[in-house]
Amino acid sequence: MLAAALAAMGLGSPLGNLLVAIVALLVIVLVGRFLLSVAWKLLLVAGIVVAALYVLSVLGLS
Template sequence: MPPLVVRLGMSLTHSPLGLPSVFGAPDAMQAGLGGDPIAQLLIALVAIALVIVIGKFVLSLAWRLVTIGVVVVAIIYGLSAVGVF
């Protein structure tokens, strides 16, 4: 492998594919729960599930607010059309 020029105090290591990495040793990046492909899939699915659950809650709340707004505006419009408001 040809020598690498290191600038600004960065040290480069090589990945198993022969590509340089500025994040450190490749084994250090794969340590922990995210190192296994099945674990990465599990993490991704849990993240998607959280987004769906939180989105469902926010949308149900937004739907209620829109419904309340429509009712309030309809009441105000009805009262102003009759001349009470």
């Protein structure tokens, strides 16, 4: 059933397969870009927290 629907839309052809692959890569890149954006912010906050704790431990306030 699904194969027949895909064939009717032309997705069984080489160009159709290429379109599906490009769309899949686009989705992967967009999701990866979002996750890297979040990860960058988390690493920045973690670096600031660790630096503050290091300074406090060097000064003997911890």
